[in-house]
Amino acid sequence: MTENGKAADGVKDDKTPRTARGERTRRALLSAAAAEFGEKGFHDGSISGITRRAGCALGSFYTYFDTKDDIFRALVADMSGQVRDYVSPRIATARDGIDAERIGLLSFLEFARAHKEIYRIIDEAEFVDQAAYRAHYENTASRMAGRLRAAADKGDVRADVEEVHAWAIMGMNVFLGLRYGVWDDSRPADEIAAIANALVEKGIGPQR
Incomplete structure (x- = not known):
């Protein structure tokens, strides 16, 4: 995995949730992103702000999204x-x-x-x-x-x-x-x- 969130061979990892729990986490992140970007805008919004609102660990974000642009x-x-x-x-x-x-x-x-x-x-x-x-x-x-x-x-x-x-x-x-x-x-x-x-x-x- 490279630092831009892509696999070493250039193929993007599959981020689709495979369990109901995973889908709930992804949904929580999207809802938190709506609140974060809705309040602060894209440029001032942050991944840490999203995970804080979602009550998720930072690692959970990267399980489902590669970057701030990706979740937006x-x-x-x-x-x-x-x-x-x-x-x-x-x-x-x-x-x-x-x-x-x-x-x-x-x-x-x-x-x-x-x-x-x-x-x-x-x-x-x-x-x-x-x-x-x-x-x-x-x-x-x-x-x-x-x-x-x-x-x-x-x-x-x-x-x-x-x-x-x-x-x-x-x-x-x-x-x-x-x-x-x-x-x-x-x-x-x-x-x-x-x-x-x-x-x-x-x-x-x-x-x-």
Whole structure:
């Protein structure tokens, strides 16, 4: 093993947890990293700060991650997955394609209010790991575009919806989450979602 965390032959070691206990430790480290980077930012955050928050020995960190960059990259992917896993089951209960976008925004607002650190972490990813930053938004937009196409097939939204519509709605949701999820969460989330959804319905609703 070299000091940069790679095996001597240049092949990265497998860091995937092999036991439930290992998965719990890795999860504790990711949760601690979210708190550390959310509070201090990437550059001021530290591995020792992460392990201290997680209640783990320093050696445990290197069992699952090679560097600070490595856990940050994993954290961006993990938080993106958490948003997906929180929002998707709720969207599945929607009445139709338009209602799905209302529920999607409402669920995202709820998630952002409970995990305000996500904005700082994702924003810093643009400069720390451009690939992870792009993947977060590209994957989100791809899921949204697929959802809109399925809604179009059902006649819930206009037939010409495409990727541009997905990125436009996602952009609106991102800034509404910042304004009403992180900066000020006092206004009812369902009220924000309803106002935004009226815009979506007028913009991509089926043409009668």
